[in-house]
Each structure stands twice: as structure tokens, then as C-alpha cells.
Amino acid sequence: MKTECEECLAVFEVSEDAIVGEVVTCPECGSDLEIIEISGDTVKTRKIQLSGEDWGE
């Protein structure tokens, strides 16, 4: 399956048994991406925002 990195727009392979909620790392820029949707051969991901920066509590 393939996904596109939201950060650098690289397209890369993720494992066939990947599931929603799993975290994959972009091989190009090293961003951590959470799988939010799988449809057919395409995986949609969202960049994980690291907590503790602007969370302001």
C-alpha cells in the first residue's frame, strides 16, 4: 500500500498489514504519520503533532 507524506509530499510504501491508528515514519523527512484511513491500495495519513509545544495547559 502507498501513502503520501503530508510534510514533504513523498510517496512511500507502507506494509500490507498496516491498520488505522498505526504510526509510520516518512523515509524522506522522518515525520511521524498516523494512519487515519485505508481505502484499497491507498493509505491516508496525518502528521502527528507532538504534544507539549503549544498545548498550553
Ligand SMILES: [Zn+2]
Ligand atoms: Zn516526509
